[in-house]
Amino acid sequence: MEIYFILVGAARGENVGAAARAMKTMGFANMRLVASDAHQSDQARWVAHGAQEILEQAESFDSVNEAVADMDLVIATTARRRGHCQQYLNPVELCQQLRDKQQNLARVAILFGREESGLTNQELEQADLLTYLPLKVSYPSLNLGQAIMLYSYELSSLEDLEELPAEEIDSGQIHALKHKSATLLRELDFSEDEALSQWLIQKLPLLNSRELKMAHSLCNRLKEKLENS
Numbered sequence: 676m677e678i679y680f681i682l683v684g685a686a687r688g689e690n691v692g693a694a695a696r697a698m699k700t701m702g703f704a705n706m707r708l709v710a711s712d713a714h715q716s717d718q719a720r721w722v723a724h725g726a727q728e729i730l731e732q733a734e735s736f737d738s739v740n741e742a743v744a745d746m747d748l749v750i751a752t753t754a755r756r757r758g759h760c761q762q763y764l765n766p767v768e769l770c771q772q773l774r775d776k777q778q779n780l781a782r783v784a785i786l787f788g789r790e791e792s793g794l795t796n797q798e799l800e801q802a803d804l805l806t807y808l809p810l811k812v813s814y815p816s817l818n819l820g821q822a823i824m825l826y827s828y829e830l831s832s833l834e835d836l837e838e839l840p841a842e843e844i845d846s847g848q849i850h851a852l853k854h855k856s857a858t859l860l861r862e863l864d865f866s867e868d869e870a871l872s873q874w875l876i877q878k879l880p881l882l883n884s885r886e887l888k889m890a891h892s893l894c895n896r897l898k899e900k901l902e903n904s
Contacts, residue, residue: 676773676780678830679705680823681742683798684789688713692722692730693820694787699726701827702834706733707784709742722820739786739798746784748776748849748880751794751802752822762881764806766829772804773833775883779848785826790819803849803880848887849880855894862901 680698685691691713695706706729708714714730723730736742743749750769764772773783786802788794799805808817808825817825856875865872882890 676777676833677705677782678703678833679707679746679782679784680827681707681709681739681784681786682711682713682819683709683739683742683786683794685711685713685787685819686790687819688716688718688720689722690790690819691716692719692724692726693818694823695719695723695726695729695733697820697824697827699729700824701831703827703830704729704732706730707736707742708733709736709739711735739801743784743786743801746782747780747847748773748783748804749786749802750784750804750806751786751799752788752806752808752826753799754793754807762805762877764804765809766806766826769804769806770829770832772881773830776849776887778884779887785830787819787823803853848891852879852882852887852890852894855891855898859894859897859901 680694680703682691682694685694685708691708691711695714698704698706706714712735713719714733719730720727734742753763773780785806786794786798788798806826808822810817856879857872860872860875879890
């Protein structure tokens with residue numbers, strides 16, 4: 676499983692450099708930036724201090740949609756609860772979810788928003804899972820570099836997982852299941868705005884590998900019955 680740290684709209688080179696340093700310290704190397712060239716600044720290189728290669732190899736994209744197009748699972752970080760019918764995972768819970776899904780995941784993205792405003796609601800909607808850091812005080816948020824350091828530390832525990840051969844990783848299962856389910860709901864005349872529909876689509880990424888396979892089978896059988904009715 677490869678984890679990609681995606682920085683959206685990062686404005687300060689110092690923060691991006693600190694993020695690169697934190698990533699390297701915990702054994703990560705995949706950085707992507709959306710609508711930002713802060714990684715190319717002198718400030719980023721100075722603060723990176725030994726992790727400049729992460730900045731040099733970082734990939735740039737114009738939009739979140741483009742940056743996550745090849746991902747099997749997209750996780751978004753947020754400092755506060757937004758929306759409804761959505762479950763928010765702390766870093767420990769997030770790691771457990773990734774362990775449960777390891778057979779279905781080759782590439783995982785974790786999104787970090789702008790220093791001042793975080794991710795927009797539209798960008799959060801592109802994520803499969805939402806995660807937050809449970810702070811002890813009501814201070815608005817952590818520095819970008821600090822947040823990435825904390826997530827890097829927790830996610831580094833996933834390196835203890837047994838590596839699966841590439842042919843055993845069934846990539847794209849979560850996105851395929853969400854697409855199947857959304858299609859079935861439309862055919863059954865469920866509105867995408869109905870609470871039940873939203874609840875179902877948002878809960879699917881929480882299924883473990885065995886449950887994902889069972890859900891795929893159920894969707895396939897329901898589709899056959901609809902086609903034959």
